[in-house]
Amino acid sequence: MKLPVSTEWLLHCATTLAQLDPGATASAAQLAQYFDLPAAYLAKQLQALVRSGVLTATTGPRGGFRLARPAAEITLLQMVEAVDGASSPYECREIRQQGRGALPPEDCRNTCILAEKMGEAHEAWRRSLAATSLADILAALPSSAPARTRRRMAGTT
Template sequence: MAHITVSVEYGMHSLLWLVGESDRPRSGRDLAAFQGIPPSYLLKVLAKLEKAGIVRAFEGARGGFRLGRPPEEITLLDVVDAIEGRKPLFDCQEVRGRCALFQPERPAWADHGVCSIHAAMLQAEKAMRSSLAAQTLAQISASVATKAPDTFSASVSDWFENRKAQPAQRAGEGT
């Protein structure tokens, strides 16, 4: 989790548009077009989410993606780890061991325990992971629903349905 990239943001937005769509898969191309990003880029993100069981892929003319679990069971941490991998927030280089005063031999106290800077970073990472684990896709979806007008959800559904009805629109979008 060294850095949370834009891939997580695109992945989360895609997941939001899958909430409540358990009977109708949404195509990766349409999810990409809805966000204004290249389909090839989003399909790589969706592949990582599929590998983690967060989405399920369905092939064929009516194929696409659906949530792999209920949104109440998908945490932000699940999404971050699926897309970014479980990397540490801080990669300690043990700089303390290269201190000029410790040459040619380091004193024992210098290497005792975890580096104080590393310890602080581990604490921050634990807090961040805990916060991400406490928030679910269902909560984020509910938050969006409280902000958006009542007609927004229907507009989103209509947009995706119109895309299915007009395959000529999709022909020039690439893979």
């Protein structure tokens, strides 16, 4: 069970975008240069955040990506599930109904207890991620961070 490497990229990129002036945009190339990442692949993954409504993309010169909502309304869960999908890592295939030990359908009206417990764990994980917003992340950074980020980002063409 592992998340795509791009998950880290997107979390950092979103954090960076949240530090820009309101309305300002950053292109995929700028963000890639900022973190030394493959630009094309990063752009592809940023699309996932656009599709899920976390970011907004504008084309043309001076275009790029920006947050679609205030940082306080964007949770880590939304970003993680945008890139990785919202499906549970444990997928119950009902093997209890297969093979020699197959249970009769009337015993399988309730969901399998194992799937239920695995689902509960996944929900705990989701709750933990949903409890932190991008604004919370910004609050944990040093107060000098936004100015520094804007300054370092400005230079990239």
